[in-house]
Amino acid sequence: MNEPFQPAGEGLRTRLFQIIFESDTPLAKGFDIVLILMILASVLVVMLDTVEQFGTAYGTWFYWIEWGFTLAFTLELAIRIYILDKPLRYFRSFYGVIDIVAILPTWLMLLIPGAQTLVIVRLLRVLRIFRVLRLMQFVGEGRLLVEALKNSWHQIFLFLFTVFLMVTLFAALVYMIEPAEAGFTSIPISVYWAIVTLTTVGYGDIVPVTPLGQAISTLVMLIGYSIIAVPTGVFSAEVIRSIRSDRYSDQACPGCGHDRHEQRARYCMKCGTWLDEETQYPNAPETDD
Incomplete structure (x- = not known):
């Protein structure tokens, strides 16, 4: 078996395990397809519910449809717990955490009633859109991407830490040079400018007005073009290494x-x-x- 999990017993549990955790039978493939369609439909409901005209007209329908999806995903999670010999290992896995996140916000909304918690309720509703991450377990290449992220997180962390140091340095320098009238009223605001400039996004809401500040902006943009490919190269190398390790001996x-x-x-x-x-x-x- 490709999965690092085993059924808790023979008979019904083994049969359910083959349907839910494997995909080499027509019934198992049908289960995966139905689950994918349910995930996509639930994410679509969450997205439409944030549109004011749809939320006003069909808010009640969205509410009950969402509860239907939540109950279905909760039942699925309960079955997974029932059939596994070591369910705690599944809860510690990436997909186990995603399964919990997929149903937890709707259940938590029962514990957070009242209009004064509107912001929290809105956050919990939006969190349900992370169900789309569950689709990764149905894509063979999804495992390669997760493995590549695990193998390259040291290099990516070092890269991000270096970028953080550069952003802080340039932000402090521009804050010292530029007048407050130009929008550089604090170092955090200058950090925002440095990040926007380093990533070459360039919103234009905060722009240096002094020649020295503009020269620093040019330098930051050139550095951004130079280093923006670093994490992409590291991640791509790990993906290629994972593919080769699966294919080659x-x-x-x-x-x-x-x-x-x-x-x-x-x-x-x-x-x-x-x-x-x-x-x-x-x-x-x-x-x-």
């Missing part, structure tokens, strides 16, 4: 030493030597004892 050829063969390869692509040292070469000549 590190086993060295006993004949020439070449170690970049596909997982299912039986002969060396360089010299044609039989690679599986644990089994006898099928074309080996028979020897008389």
Whole structure:
């Protein structure tokens, strides 16, 4: 099994496990398709509910439809807990957390009634849109992306920390140079300007007016163009490495030493030597004892 989970017992639990956690049977594929459609429909309901004209006209319908989705996803999560031998491991996994986030906001709204909590209720409603993250578990490449993020988070963190230092330095420098009339009334505002400039977005709501400030802006923009590809390159390299690790084996050829063969390869692509040292070469000549 590709999943790191096991059913809690034989019989019904094993059958449900094959339907929910696997996708190599028509019934399992049908379950995945239905679940994907429900996730997309629930996200669409959340998005339409934020549109004033739709929320006013169909708010009651959206409310009950949302509760229908929440009950369905809650039942699904309960079944997952029932069939797994170690449900706590699932709760600690990425998709387990997403499953909880998918249903938690609607249930929490029952505990936060009243108009005075309108902002919190709105936040909880919007959080339900994160159900779209559940779609990653139905895409084979989604695992590669998560694995690549895990493997490259040290480099990305170092990159972001370096950017933070540069942004703070340039923000303090421009705050010291530019007059308050230009909009640089505080260092946090200057940090906002530095981030917008470094990412080459350039909203134009805060613009340096002094020659030195404009020169610094030019430098920041050039630096932004220079470093914006760094995290993309790091992440892309990890994705490629993950793909290669899934496709290729590190086993060295006993004949020439070449170690970049596909997982299912039986002969060396360089010299044609039989690679599986644990089994006898099928074309080996028979020897008389």
